[in-house]
Each structure stands twice: as C-alpha cells, then as structure tokens.
Amino acid sequence: MKQRNGVLVFIFLCSSLISLAQTPTAVVNGQVRDTSGSAIPNASVEVINDATNLRYVTETNDEGIYSVPNVPPGTYHIRVSKQGFKTIVHPDITLNVQDAKAIGFTVPVGPISDTVTVEAGASMINTTDASVSTVVDRQFVENIPLNGRSFQSLLTLAPGVVTVPGGSNSSGQFSVNGQRASANNFTVDGVSANFGAVPGTFGLPANSGNTPGFTVFGTTQSLVSIDGLQEFKVQTSTYSSEYGRQPGGQVSIVTRSGTNQFHGSVFEYFRNDVLDANDWFADRAGRPKPAERQNDFGGTLGGPVVIPALYDGHNRTFFFFSYEGLRLRQPQFSLTNVPTLALRQQAVAGIQPLLNAFPLPNGKDLGNGLAELNAGYSNPSNLDATSVRVDHSLNSKLVAFARYNKAPSEITTRGSVLSRFQSSRLDTQTITLGATASLTPRMSNEFRANYSSNGAYLTFGLDNFGGAVPPPQSALIPTQYDSNSAAGSFNLQFSGLTASVPQLNILRNGSTSQRQVNIVDNVSYSVRSHQFKFGIDYRRLTPTFSVNSYVVSATFSSQQQVLDGTASSGFVRSTIPMEPVFLNFSAYGQDTWRLSHRLTLQL
Template sequence: MRFLAACAALVSFSAPLIAQTSQARITGRVLDPAGAVIPNVEVTATNVATGVPTRVRSNEAGIYALPFLQPGEYTLSAVATGFKKYERKGIVLETAEVVEIDLKLEVGSVTDVVEVRAEAPLLESASSSVGQFIEGKTVAEMPLAGRRALELVRLSGNVIFVDYSNNAKPRFAVAGGRSYQAGYMLDGGNIQNLRIASAQVDIDPPVEVIQEFKVLQNAYSAEYGGSAAGLLVSTTKSGTNSFQGSLFEFFRNDKLDAAGFFAPTEGTRKIKAPLRYNLFGGTLGGPIIRNRTHFFAGFEGTRRSDGSTQILTVPTAKQKAGDFSETFNQQGRLIPIHDPTAAGRAPFPGNVIPASRIDPVARNLLPYYPSPNRPPVNLAGGQNFSGNRAQVFTRENVTSRVDHSFSNSNRLYVRFVYNNDPYYWTSVLPNKIADPTNPFGPITRWQTSYLFADTHTWSPNLIMDTRYSLSNRKFVANSAGFGSKVIEEIGLKGVPSGAFPALQISGISNIGSSSYRLQAPIRQHQIINNWTWVRGRHFVKFGGEWRRSINKDVNRPIISGQFNFSPNSTGLPGNSATGIGMASFLIGYVNTFQLRETDELDRYSDYFAWFIQDDWKLTRNLTLNIGLRWETDGPITDRNNRMNSFDPFAINPVSGTRGVVKFAGLNGWPREPYETDLNNFGPRFGFAWKPRGGDRWVVRGGYGIFY
C-alpha cells in the first residue's frame, strides 16, 4: 500500500515584445468554443507571395508565436485534431510589427465513431491526475534500439526504466515505487501477471502498432487499480476509411563496423565478433465496410546473431593423462599432489597419477574438454583456450485488430497479439552439450493476448463498457545437454538421467549444466464491466473487475547433479600450496555434490475489485475528483496442495518447541497460506482549480491509497 499526494501548478504568461528588428511577428492564443486554451496545435503562417510556410505549435498554455517573418501578406492557419481547420487570409505584416491574433477553433463533426484518431493532448482542467502523455508522432519517430515502444517511458518524469535483462520483457518503476508495483494495460486490458508470475509485461509491442500511451504517476482515478505505484496505459492503432500501410527494414553487419576498443586481439590484429542484425516488417489498415468496419494488422520480425569470444582454462594433454609434473602456481612453483588413500597422504611419485588410479567416469568425461589452442596468460596455465560463440535471437510479432459499429448505440472491437521470441547460443566447444558458456539450450518464449471490448449506449447519459482479456505465456529453458544419454554413456551411477552433469573443477573452467524449467501456461483471465452516468454537474463512473491468474511451473534446477572438485582431496590438510582440483577429479574424489528437484506447481489466484468515481464540476473554475475503490487479492493456491506454510504455535514433536512446517490441505491445515484481506479500501480525492477563471493557471492536488 502506498499513500500518494501530488500537487502541481501550471503557469503561463504573455510573451514579451521582440527587440527592434525589420522582421515581424504574429502571436496569440488558441481557444476552443468555450474559451479554454488548446495546447500543441500546429499554427502555420504562409507567405502568399512565396508560398513559404512557417510552422510552430502552441505551448501548454495555448500560446503560439511566429517570429522572424518577412513583411508581406500572409495566410494564417491552425490545425488540431477534433476541430475544424482555421484559416485566416489577408493578414498584412509591416516591418517590425507585432500582430496579436487569438485563434478560436470550432469543433468539427465526427464521421466515423469507430476510428481512433491521433489527437493532440488538450489542457486538462478537470482532473487531478498527474502523468505524461506520449503522442503517436513521438512513438513513431523517436529513434529506439530494437524499436520497442515501452522504452519511451524514459521520456516521462519520475519514471525509471529498469531493464531488458536477458532479452526479457521490460520493467519500469514509477514515482519512487518498486518496479513490480507498476501496472501496464493495452487497450484497456491488463497484460501482466502480477499476482503470481512477475512484474514484467507479457506483451512488448513494436512502435508500428502503437497509437499512443500515457503514464499515470499518481492521484489517478479509482477506475484504475491492481498496481500500487503507477500505471502505463497504451492503445493500438485501428484502421480508417482509407488504406494505409508501411514497410521497413533495419540492419547491421559486422562487415560495416570497426572493432571495439576492448575487442580481443591476435598478435596486433583486433578480432571483430560476428554480428548479423535484421529488423523488418510492415503494417496495413483500411476499411472492410466504409464507415462501419475497419481492420489493422502489423508484423515485425527480428533476426539477430551477436558473436563473442570466450576465453577459458582447459586441462592440458599431460594433465588429462594424470601427469602434473609441469603444473605450477602463479609464482611458478610446482604444486605437489598427494594420494588421499596412502598412509600419511604420501605424494604421488613424480607428481603423476598412475593410469590405474584414474576413475573410469572421469576418463569418459575427459573428451568433453577441448585441447588448449592459445598460449596461457600466466605460469599457472590460465586462459589457454579461446572460442567464438553467437547468441542467435529471433522475434516475430503479429498484431491485428478489427473495429465494427453495429449501430449508433453499439460498437465492438477485437484485438489479438502474438509474440514469439526464442533464442539460443552456439557452442564454443566441439560438443555443445558440455558447453560451460551455454547454461541453457534453446529458450522457448511466446505470448498471446486477446481482447474483446463492447461499448453500448443505453441512453444519452448512461453508457456501459464491457471487456474480456486473455493473456497466455509459455517459457521453456533447458540445459544444453537436456535429453541426452550422457549419464549412461559415461557410466555415472546414482543420479537421474536426462542432462549433462555440472562439473566444477578448481582451476579449470566449468563444463556442463543440469537444469530444466517449464512455465506453461502462465495465463490471466480478466473481465471488466464499467458504467458511466452523467447527471447535472456530476460525471459518475462505476464498475467492477475480476482477474484469475494461473501459473503452472516445473523447475528442476539440478537434474543430473552438480559435482565440485577442490584441491583439498589431493592436498595436505592446512597446506593451501598443495593439491590440484584436476587431480582430485581424475581420482574421483568429490568435494561437494548437489541434486535438486521440485514438484510441479499449479497455482492460481483471484482478484476482485469494484469502484465508484465522481468528477464533480463544482464551479466553472473548480472540479473535484472523488472516488472509492475496494479490491482484494485471493490467496495463491496450488491445485495439488504442493505448498507449505509455518505454524508458529504448534509444538514440534522432535524438539518440543513451538514452530512446525505445515503442508497445505493436510491434517486440517487450510489449502490457502493466508486469509483473504477484505479491508483494502482505497479512497481517492483530487481537485483541479483555475484560480483566475482563465486557462493560464491550473492548480492540481490529489490524495489516494493504492494497493
């Protein structure tokens, strides 16, 4: 829970006169029919004689200024979405003249109620909410690496973009909150699984399909909930009455790049890592039935291969044969090895392990270590192997949307998003299942999002909006050797088969990995039903929401064992200058061993909420935003009762003290780990006040409790 308060003042003043010059200037305000100022309007002064236009945009106070105009006759025009184009002819400017003209725009007619139009953000004087609007033009034109629209949240104040770690979906922290507390909605549907999975968004759409988005930082309406620290609301594009489309391709290639400053070298030559990068796609939108049914579809694909050079330490041919007569420490001193089975831990004669003493499993694992291919960097023989690998990344994103108007009182749209972004690493070793730099095999990741939204007008002052959203995600991460028969082939006993054992030998680079992770499905159902009711000076919105979050998870961190070999087994107790990890491995003396398995979890959680919000126009200058939201998160429950919790009052039968681990659904212990909290009431209060009656001053304040 967070208590948030925000207060901001927006102030603007008339522009001063320009200095003495031969040029002229036109200035003024842009107003709507009610006399309210309109920001971000494109105003153009066109020289009638030359046809040269000069363009500016009105500021947040609706003021525009066209300076440095040559004297002559001009036509003045203003264009803003939702208003008729303003055009005024016959304006004659004289030398060093300043002409003040207020542009009063008239509201234009809407010909297609289904269309989503790119509207400039108007001055908000009826809301206490504090946020940042990112218009469609910024989304489309701002240069972004990877063309991920969500990176534009960096432009918003009080927002910290966390990361895209490991090619995962992004996270962001808003207004001092934690990254897992922020929410993200696409077309009015939530596309996270905050309840069970993670705070990362399931769908990260490309810029070509996003119309606009806004970051709500604090003091926002009771309509929004389920996130305690900020909310990002975005909208996809829709079709229009004209066919429009786009095609694009971006590429990079190491043939066109210079070697980096820290690139590895061979002699005096720097080595450039291979790089292949292609990002391509297109969009198409238009009418199916003019003025009634429209479609929009977009596709984006990415193909990327990033190369890198890996430097490893591998055993030499002599070391593989048990001969450590040339194995030295960093100071160049011979490291003696001792026989742990001999009396008094006598040293191996000549610092060589007899062939008969080499463990058969270790002997079978030796071929998985490559031979050195470069001079070592120190006397201890470190970093004697180099190899190139590449991370190969693929992404396909398909976004489609259909809008249909059944009548003047009912309209529907359906939106579908599919995102598939698997990746894998090539191997630096001849046998990839033992690759130490590749802990995972191919990573499978795909996401889908469906949204059905219907808006019905029951009367001129009563409107209902109903939405159903379904999000799915699948994640599979296997170790490189998963599914192999290597355990049987090397003759290793006592561990489950199915993966390459993880080997950690002191002084030698690790090989192998033994993990498996499957999350499928990660799913969320969401139903929203909201009503709006206009009565006098009250604009009332009320409704409810239900979400069910599902996460089925199989996590096997170490399937076929993790073996650690230290110098201790072939050294003298208390003498760190003796013993070699590779020698301990050859004679089969394990220092530590791990094997970890977990049961499959099939968890779910329900979220319920209702709210009421009244935006009350108390006076011409003052609007009150009063709301109340109630919400509750149901306990996370496993369908198979594979969860446990701690009972601090039960008596432990072994120790006789308080505190016992209890398992869900057994011996009278409840399935839920905690009780449902039914006291999450979140009041919201805010105001927007124009102290001087005009639109040059707006003071906002807000208070709320968010869960």
C-alpha cells in the same frame, strides 16, 4: 453527524477496493450556453471521428452539461445543435488515452441550418484532475530512432521514471518514484498485460502477475509492435481511483485500428559485420571478427473491411494488421577457462567424457589443471510478432472490437563454457474482446474480456564448439532417471581462475507458463453536474512452474579431486509439479463533480 460518517465510510471503501480497470479511452464533457450565459438543455452533442466517421452522441441535461465517455483516442470534431440555435462545429480536437477534456460552447440564436466553425483549438491543459502523466503518440514514435524498435526508452520521458537492472525473478525494468520495479501496472486496450513468465525459473514476482509480458529479450514487441501502437500514457502519481492494484506507474497502451482509407507500410532495418570493426579484445587476441547479422523487417496494412459485391465496411467495419520479424546474430568475445589436455588424459574414465565436453584451450596454462580459451561467437535471436485488430460499429450506440496477438521470441546464448548453449524461448498469445455501449444519453458501459498465455521454455545443451566432444546424456544423468525434464550440472570450481567457474549443464526441456483471464467492466452515469463512474476488474492467473524429475550436481574444487574421481560437494534432488491459482477482484467508484466551469472536484 451520522450521515457524514456514512459518507466517509463509503469513500473509504471505494478507495480501498482499488481496481486495475484502466480505461483506454477518453472522456469529453462541458457546458452548452447561449450568448447570455444561460444553460441550453436537450442540445444534441456529436463527437465524430475524422478518420472513421464513427459518432458518439449525447444530449445536454437541464444545466446544459454534457458528457461523452469511452471515446477512443484519435482526432475528432464536435457538432452541437438545437432547434432555434445555430449549429456549432469545433474541429481538430485530439483525444489521447485517458484524456478528460472540458470543452464548453456558446451557441448563438439563429436557424439550425447555419453552421458556425470554431477556429480556436481545445485547451491542452488538463483541468479535470491532478494526475501527473505523459502521453507519447504514434507520430512521435515514428519520427525518432529507437534502438531495437521497442518503446521502453520512451517511458523514461515521464517524470519520476528511471531504469533499473533486471533480475531473473523481478525483471520489471523501471522504477517509478522509488517504487520497486515489479510494482508497475501495464495494460493494453484496457486489459492487463502483467502476465510475464521467466524461462526455467520459479519467478514468483513474474508469475503472480506483477511484471509485464515482455519478449525474451525484455522488449515490448510481445505487447504491441511500435507500428501497431496508437499511443501510450504513463501516469506516475495522483491518479484517480480506477487506476491501481499496484503502487507504481500506470502504463496504458492503445493499439491502432483501421480507418476509411487503406494504408500500409513495409520496413527493413539491416546491420552486418562487413560494416563494423572487429571487437577490441578479439583484435588484440588475433581472433577473427565474429559474425553479426541483424534484419528487422515487417509491415502494416489497415483500412475498411470490403468484400466486393458482398459487403462494404466504410464507416462501419475496419481492420488493422501488423507484423514484425527479427533475425539477429549478436557478436560476442569471451575469455574462459577449460581443462588442460593433460587433465583430460589423466582423469578417471568416468570423468573423461565430461572433461572432453569443454572446448580445447588456446591460451596460457594456469598451472592448476585449467588453461585459458579466448574465442569469438555469435548469439542468435529470433522474433515474430503478429497482431490483427477488427473494429465494428453495429449502430450509433454500440461499437465492438477484437484483437489477436501472437509473438514468439527466442534467444540462444553461450555461458562460462563456450560449448554449452542456453536456449530461452517465450511464446506469447493474447486475444481481447471489447464493446462500448451508449445505453442512454446519460449512461454508457465499457466491457473488456481477455485471455493471455505466455509459455516459457529453457534448454541447456552441449555442442562441438572449439573442438569439444558432446558426451552422452548418461555421462551425467543415470539412464534409469533420464527424461526430458532431467537436469545435470558439472562444475570445476578451482582456485586461481581468470574467468567464471567452468560449468556444464544438461536440460532438454524446462518449462514454466502463465495463463490469464481478465474481465473488466466500467459504467459511466451523468446526473446534473455529477459524472459517476463505477467498475470492476477480475483476474485469474494460473502459472505453472518448471518441474525436474531428476537433478544431479557435482562440484570439484581442485585438480587432484578430478584425478581421484571424488567431488567436494554435490546433490541429487527432484521437484514436484506446482500449479497455484491467483484470483484478483477489484472494484471502484468515483464522482467527478463539476461545481462550475472553473472548478471540478473528484471524489
């Protein structure tokens, strides 16, 4: 009885120390028997990649059972051989991220030089665990149109996944089985991609590592361009103990690597306002069509690393490069409220420069000191996503890779005052190192290390849109308190508005950032019919939050208050630097027990 309780305690501890260490590879196992059904021990099993010719080698144990963990996604063939038996070759085996394929072999007696090719493909049914998951590979992504060239919409193909509105502090975008949008876990090549940052805001859900590091538009190119994507897998429920830390969906992304042949591609997606009709509201108001420009361009190149007369990387060293650039001018049309000419002229001298910072009205007078302005404009956006990956096979037992990714993105928008622009920028950089070692025929180790930085920057400014006259900084912020992080706000919260509250904002530079160090290690060990797996995951997150040396805000509630130069409310404040540190350590242990070729138990 005591021994049974000890086992229960051990299982409880393993399930309690839930790990974030999502392995981006697959495992192949099975049993090798002769024609009489007897197990064949010490048979050689080779899993060979069709594109790179890299081999993953093991042997069967005394029960004829073999296991090959940590196999990258791709198309493979398996060769089984032993002296006194014919060689069996099983071609066309597709392994996806986190697959667990059970493939058995029946080997006839005969000379080892004779080769028997198995024509039937491997079963596509998952018979090793009860996880609910969906895999989307590169071929599927390439053959369907994706608006914005981002694969978010494909995540909803998984059962239980729905999109949700995103907020500034919880832009998770997806809910899985009713969980919060910030409860999902994203990994790229086996390391955490939850290093999101929000420009200019406190943003604890993002900065504590709960949301992925998407672009400033909310798309996935900052993680991987769809041209650099090998495949991704979404697990929504009943996943094993190595997945977790967050209770929502587990999204595992694997990037492309080079092959023995050189391959490349170029693309350009083009849109222009000459091909589109005018906005209905702009056309009704008699306004011209706002400019629209979209150029989404880039390319890829991959293959073996070859230096003429110095090095030939065929079958050993491969590279893959991808780049995607976006230049977008998105047309908009807005109805806003601005001060009338009379209010600008009659206001006290200290407020006049702020009133003149609003565009001139071109619509009806509202009778409260404000008038309407309707105008079209275009919001510019930019993206440059670059990634380079190098894979190298040191020998048949050790494979390593390195990947660098840089994806700055920026968007500028106009708000309730069309002469006020808000520029939001994210500068995402990641570097990932990984190695997979076959220590013995029964044991293998997988190691990952990652450093990610995600700088988020926010700027408010004023320009001369619609006849506005940008005021000096001192019109809102006293000279003695002015700095790059000083901010000011001027609001006209009048009654009788027909649009959003007119608001001026000034901020030269508001910055937040996120930095992540992630170390992951997984060990697989096979003992008879047991496949043990243990792992650890360490994350250190060091966000910094926006600091304002001086913040002033003034709100006027009526025309008379503006004429008197007396605000109805306001405040002056200052914020101090804050740099918290989030430390996450997780560990797990699991046992995949193959009771028979028809029954597998996971503990």
